[in-house]
Amino acid sequence: MNIGDVAERSGLPAKTIRYYEDIGLVRPVRGANGYRHFDQTELHKLVFVGRARSLGFAIEDCRLLLSLYEDRSRESAEVKAIAETHLDSIDRKIAELERLRVCLRDLVANCNGDTRPDCPIIDALSTTRAEPVSRAREASQAWGRANGRSHKNAIV
Amino acid sequence: MNIGDVAERSGLPAKTIRYYEDIGLVRPVRGANGYRHFDQTELHKLVFVGRARSLGFAIEDCRLLLSLYEDRSRESAEVKAIAETHLDSIDRKIAELERLRVCLRDLVANCNGDTRPDCPIIDALSTTRAEPVSRAREASQAWGRANGRSHKNAIV
DNA sequence: CCTAGTCCTTCCACCGACTGGAAGGTCAAG
């Protein structure tokens, strides 16, 4: 199969598959014309990685999971540990987002949203409060790179 | 104030403040020695942006909010609209993460996590199911850049 | 054989929002 075929079968864009080869997740052989050629094994690996990514595993986790997938003598404890760590990170992210949601919902609820300039949201962002900005940074980082606005398929 | 002072007062790293100048969020004046000099107004803007970022607003939202902050004749509806859009995006992210959490928790719960190779997590990632991978891509993108592993302060 | 169209290749640049580090200038204290 050429890259277009595995792209269709795996549901991954060809660009992504080339990238996965670049970082060593798959190793398609090359034909005489320079085209990549994928066998069933490579296709399975792509599907595997696609699913792991869809569950939010990082690429390096995928690499690890892939090696465990191919290791018939793996211990399920190893896999479980990766998944549990990931689950924890999801929990932390949800908790942080919940915190933001509560905060923002309050602000939005208190804002009239009319033609007058008076706005509790702006006030909250600008007013010097008892508890200053000291912890703003951590929270800001906590949100992390989650909101890639410009990204085509990102949830915004 | 030099950059170190405003860094301390705003809670933002000096590097970040330079970056904010780079992208035009603040415009400190320069002294004869080339050092940036920040007055109260610039400090307030930095604090403002720091707070907005800590609520998860994107830089471009911050830029908009900042211009509304400085516009005394703004309409609170404009601010509210930005906040509501952001709130929606938070809700969507939470929903997506909840979906992943449920899925992962089931997988983890079903895995023995012992020394045997038998692992339902690996099975789920590799087995061809009735519903194939067709939607894996969207979900993968949905997770987005949220898990910047290498990032110092990112929630992981 | 030529052409059009589709597929494939590589390479480079870009996204967000910084962060790290190198190389070097400036300033205040001792």
Next chain:
DNA sequence: CTTGACCTTCCAGTCGGTGGAAGGACTAGG
């Protein structure tokens, strides 16, 4: 005069791709 803290600019890297240009390979039709 030196030390050290602070400041400057610039370049590169983060994560996981995505967009596009420039050009080679292949297939079908005339």
